[in-house]
Amino acid sequence: MSxxxxxxxxxxxxxxxxxxxxxxxxMDTNDAWIRQRTGIRQRHFAPAGQGPADLALPAAxxxxxxxxxxxxxxxxxxxxxxxxDHIFPGSAPLxxxxxxxxxxxxxxxxxxxxxxxxxxxxxxxxxxxxxxxRILIVGAEAHAGVMPWRDWDILEGTSDRRPSQxxxxxxxxxxxxxxxxxxxxxxxxxxxxxxxGPGVLGVDIxxxxxxxxxxxxxxxxxxxxxxxxxxLASDAALIHMDGREVFKHAVTKLPKSIDALCQRTGTRAxxxxxxxxxxxxxxxxxxxxxxxxxxxxxMPSNIDRFGNTSGATIPILMDEMLRDGRLKSGQxxxxxxxxxxxxxxxxxxxx
Ligand code: UT7
Numbered sequence: 001m002s003x004x005x006x007x008x009x010x011x012x013x014x015x016x017x018x019x020x021x022x023x024x025x026x027m028d029t030n031d032a033w034i035r036q037r038t039g040i041r042q043r044h045f046a047p048a049g050q051g052p053a054d055l056a057l058p059a060a061x062x063x064x065x066x067x068x069x070x071x072x073x074x075x076x077x078x079x080x081x082x083x084x085d086h087i088f089p090g091s092a093p094l095x096x097x098x099x100x101x102x103x104x105x106x107x108x109x110x111x112x113x114x115x116x117x118x119x120x121x122x123x124x125x126x127x128x129x130x131x132x133x134r135i136l137i138v139g140a141e142a143h144a145g146v147m148p149w150r151d152w153d154i155l156e157g158t159s160d161r162r163p164s165q166x167x168x169x170x171x172x173x174x175x176x177x178x179x180x181x182x183x184x185x186x187x188x189x190x191x192x193x194x195x196x197g198p199g200v201l202g203v204d205i206x207x208x209x210x211x212x213x214x215x216x217x218x219x220x221x222x223x224x225x226x227x228x229x230x231x232l233a234s235d236a237a238l239i240h241m242d243g244r245e246v247f248k249h250a251v252t253k254l255p256k257s258i259d260a261l262c263q264r265t266g267t268r269a270x271x272x273x274x275x276x277x278x279x280x281x282x283x284x285x286x287x288x289x290x291x292x293x294x295x296x297x298x299m300p301s302n303i304d305r306f307g308n309t310s311g312a313t314i315p316i317l318m319d320e321m322l323r324d325g326r327l328k329s330g331q332x333x334x335x336x337x338x339x340x341x342x343x344x345x346x347x348x349x350x351x
Contacts, residue, residue: 006322008063008068009188011062013055013182019031027174029172029179038283040282045143056095076104077105107122111343113343116335120190128192134191142183146239188315202347205345214246214249219237255288258288261347276300276317276334276335277337278337302320329351
């Protein structure tokens, strides 16, 4: 059976990396805690004025170049982000027009850290239905705008000031999530293979909105007006995350999903070459491997360098693995992720 095939990839992260010590200038945290609890050493932040479409542009250009294609060869854009350039319109048409694609269908997906599971399933369905021949899949995030500090100059180290006590306390109240997120973009070009072999072999995706309060930005259009001084003062525009609960759900739901997917597709976990997992916390991925009885070497990681880039983690990691030769055609790959919604699950792919 011929199916979806990845023919190009690219990624981009903005500016210089920010170390854990940099973060410790604006809130009560420290390098040892962050490394031990998450595996993160540094992350990148988009500068003011740059949104996910800006970060996605060089990533998409690299993916097209790797595929040996131009923008006119793409007939669909799927863009996953939870930090869009605007409340509306979505980031997909912005990216498409910046690439010079004038009228190509461009769809934003809102499944947060589980982005790539949904994007691959939608891409596969579009290719199978004959609605598209080549699709640009992008995951891109600019979390910098939601960070709980104002003193970017102090974080940058360009000012000797100390944050005000109020700013320090506010950032510290949000330190649980503020230290995990970072910015970046990953892009993949996929097409329907002419040869038998590659393709999406199975999908196990679930969603349960009862868990939305555990990880969300509560602000939105239920409020009149949707942005108000009181909403800002109550931090309704910031991320709210019950980290411990999200962690518990991830380490129980993800192995279950992989088990179900393996059963359904008649695959043994041992047959899978790579488990390419969302990079939320290295401890989550270690626990998932432990429960599956799989060596952590088969679940690659780059969280130490990029932090948690939400919808971008999987395409960034796939791009690194394709470029350094770890990810080759003919391999069996399991994508794994859980994120806000909740949306979670796993997807089996023959490359
Ligand atoms: O990508 C989307 C999905 N998101 C996730 O999957 C995230 C899942 N959750 C996690 O990764 C972890 O829960 C966190 C990294 C967010 C937090 O790690 P944790 O081991 O669950 O820490 P905790 O929230 O249970 O806090 C433990 C202690 C607390 O102090 P006390 O009460 O024990 O004195 C916190 O106040 O660590 C303290 N703490 C920190 N200390 C220094 C929390 N954050 C920090 C920090 N620096 N940044």
